[in-house]
Amino acid sequence: MPVLLAKESDVDVLVIGAGPAGLMAASSLAKAGVNVRIIDQRPNKVAAGQADGLQPRTLEVFQSYGLLHHFEEQGNQLHMVAFYNPSSKGGVERTGRVQAINASTARYPFEITLHQGAIEAIFLDFLASFGVQVERPVIPTSMQLSADEKELKDPQSHPVKVTLQNLDAKSGQPDTEIVHAKYVIGADGAHSWVRKALGISMEGEQSDYIWGVLDMVPETDFPDIRNKSAIHSNNGSCMVIPREGDKIRLYIQLTDTDAVNPLTGRVDKEKMSAEKLLQVAKKSFYPYTIQPKEVEWWTIYGIGQRVASKFSANERVFIAGDACHTHSPKGGQGMNASMIDTHNLTWKIAHVLRGWADMSLLKTYEYERRKYAQDLIYFDKTFSALFSEKPASEENQGGVTHEQFLEAFLSFGLFTSGIGIHYAPSAIVNTKHQSHASNLIIGQRILPSVFIRAADARPFEIQDLIPSDARFKVLVFAGDITEVSQMRRLRVLGEKLGKPEHFYNKFGGKEPSAAFDLITISSSKKEQVDATDFPEVFRPHLNNILLDDEDMHARVAKGTGYDTYGIDRARGAVVVVRPDGYVGMVAPFEDVADIDQYFSSFMTV
Amino acid sequence: MPVLLAKESDVDVLVIGAGPAGLMAASSLAKAGVNVRIIDQRPNKVAAGQADGLQPRTLEVFQSYGLLHHFEEQGNQLHMVAFYNPSSKGGVERTGRVQAINASTARYPFEITLHQGAIEAIFLDFLASFGVQVERPVIPTSMQLSADEKELKDPQSHPVKVTLQNLDAKSGQPDTEIVHAKYVIGADGAHSWVRKALGISMEGEQSDYIWGVLDMVPETDFPDIRNKSAIHSNNGSCMVIPREGDKIRLYIQLTDTDAVNPLTGRVDKEKMSAEKLLQVAKKSFYPYTIQPKEVEWWTIYGIGQRVASKFSANERVFIAGDACHTHSPKGGQGMNASMIDTHNLTWKIAHVLRGWADMSLLKTYEYERRKYAQDLIYFDKTFSALFSEKPASEENQGGVTHEQFLEAFLSFGLFTSGIGIHYAPSAIVNTKHQSHASNLIIGQRILPSVFIRAADARPFEIQDLIPSDARFKVLVFAGDITEVSQMRRLRVLGEKLGKPEHFYNKFGGKEPSAAFDLITISSSKKEQVDATDFPEVFRPHLNNILLDDEDMHARVAKGTGYDTYGIDRARGAVVVVRPDGYVGMVAPFEDVADIDQYFSSFMTV
Structure with a gap:
């Protein structure tokens, strides 16, 4: 047989795995103009089942x-949660209903449910719009990270050598390719090949809880079939998750007898069937009846709660998503955690690849996301235990009461919605001047608020003006420029921004507006000022001037943005928003030097 | 030479002209499942210029x-209007700014501007999604309407014979086709061939005002360049219409000297150029300066204000859009009037073609839209005169003052936004029971209002639940069903709806929900009732039950829909909404016979 030489190629970023974490990684990088490839071992995208809950921050x-x-x-949108507990008449009864999202600042105060295949399809289309296709079925067979210190320190080197094998090669022989990558993202799931190749361990343990999942279109008299419903019955717990169309998902608590193979002691799908799962569920639903019109998918699982010991090797190979954290699906967190992992990582890689930032920036990925993953496990353990335990009843006084469960549900609301996620101080989270924007928590995502554009009084949600375009946003809250003294302060700030020793020109280069998006928001009213009144440096485009004022019909913009953010209406402040939408720092006008220092700590000239 | 026999074919509806009126006609019909063809004489869609203002109702x-x-x-969105008038210092100054839309119930309180080519492209894509392409360049060369009374009375006959000629035929010979159509819509513009072929006259006259139009990207210090601005100067009037990107349109008042050929006495484009138009405009802008970065398109026109004497021939051939009304473009009405013309017509044709309605329904098109066109001409005459006349000044005390112009602008707000359009009583507008929904004016479009879905507390704008799908919507405002007496009334109503002698079954046939969309809206609160509490006839789907209650965060649904509509919260009412979104009739529960009569007057069993 002839010796086939493997193809060799270079790539800036290789993403391994095209699930939610991998698709978000590749999409985000492609949108940022990064040279990226993405491979997946599955020959097709997911058709049914798997994760499906999208939280407000996502x-x-x-x-x-x-x-x-x-x-x-x-x-489908989830707005309401219903709780069912044992009734004195037997079976269960509704004990309360509350809002599904307990996070008052959420821009979208609901959860969206949609099957994973549809979610992936949206990202596949998005990727395709940048000319990137998932290569499949392709697997990595070996990966070597260079040990050369010099090579590892050069952000533009290709120190990761990955051998890929195309499982669909026509010749009967696998098609092999050697890829030299600058960076690799392993988003290859709970059984991550990349994680194993790096020898990274998972820390944590398997719990005793076993659950079944059943996706179906039901026929039922259960009044909350279109609400997220937590049924805590004496015959086991069950959770209802309504989905798109008339579909629902049931999470059904199982016993060892139901699901464990006594010979192996392990969860055994062979012991179960959709029919058996349904029989268990029906007991929880009683006195309500439920019957599938159509069963779409089902599985069973034991809950393992684990976090990877590290999230990267030398900031050259990263793992993300299920590859670094596994937990129960009932909290509706998995896909969200996975996608936000790579959303956090990709702008950092883009900055390094563009030569804008030092490689040290990449260390903040593990720092920020591993802490989050640990919080996630804590939530999952607490919540799973509460939901898996027997409900309180006359016979079981020590069981979980409606009040206990409700309190846990509400108190985790900020966390589970993703809204409360808070990155700790680091090179990119500087809390020094927090008091100048007292409600805009540094390290959290920027609060939604509607402002109007000075030039045409059109209202805009600020989040829509600072898209995920891999650039830092510098929001200059200009204060009230009808005050002469404040206009003077603003002019001084503008002069500094124009000087080469300060961050805007120092790191922005010849065209600072390519690296930084400068948006100016005044507390003056539209009757008082025009966009053309602002110094030129603040309006690279006329549209960059906003006012914290009501829109022409006072419907969506209320003129309360400064108050929402806790910024002084007279004196303003500068707010730096990271490319991923999180507040990085705040500074009064006079402390431009602190902003310089913030950027100096990771940006390169 | 051989004799070529023309192709012959049948079609249900032939639309002649693929401008806004024609595209809306074809799209709407195609969406309703009607067999439709659309032709246009232009080889390509419009690339620049022409109409571009889209009003709130549109x-x-x-x-x-x-x-x-x-x-x-x-x-682009227009939210604000600025008024400029002569300044005592010479040139003009801003005398006021107000909201661009003076129609408090508008769901979208702004105007959108976009060039006609982009607007048409959106409809061409929509059409293509139903498998319909505009055939071009194709012209009609002859049209004959059968004189056979029997044929004309048969809604399924093909009494219109149109000869079409494909101007792009390859053989060197024009490709001729004879089309036998059930109905023809002439949407072929101000010089309509269809109108002329029918011998329909235009009534009205040419005014003395001459205007220039200039589309460009400006460089200017004019502070309201991104607002709709009416500049009333001693050197002529000028209107600024900001458009997508950084483009604007200027309407520039011209004098006879500027634009009329003294030999012919007619407006002569040869006398003008973009540069000359700009010179005129600059005088109006003074002391502000304006200079084009780029000129996109320009033209000049005299204003003719005319309405066709009739809008159809035997309810078999209709004319719509500019073919039946011409007026000044400055009011931003033309495209809107044209598209709403065919939006009004198409559901009626669809109903007749489906065998659901009598041909008499088609008479309401001319009745409703000719009255509207006359109102439009009245507005245009008043507004054009005010804007074309000299502004008031020391020398010209009798001129138009800022206050006069502003008052006219505001008082026409309901009309120009399209929100106030009110169809007079007819077979499809029955005002008998107006008092049962005192704020929901019968003959006007249904007021926007947000309700929540009983099954999942998700908020919905009612307008989104009653799409343009060529079906009547029956909104049952169920009142407060926690009151036993009201629940009894609702049950009685439900029983009637289930009986063959009443409209729902009589005209809805075996599957009434195919012909009528039945939506039930209760004033009871989500804490009090479940969707499953309503009698089955009211929930062909669980999602059809709504509540007039706050959403879970009281953000968008306020629980004030009954009050907005002027409906009694205890006793409710039935509201019939026409397929085009206009309120057709209202009735108390006990007067189902009146609803029967309403539908009997035009629907067929």
């Missing part, structure tokens, strides 16, 4: 990529 | 076809 992130409308068109 | 109609998001993505 929706905000989707919107920042211009994709939310697809999810709104196709998905 | 935006609501676009949304009802699911198209608004395209316009929001691509178009």
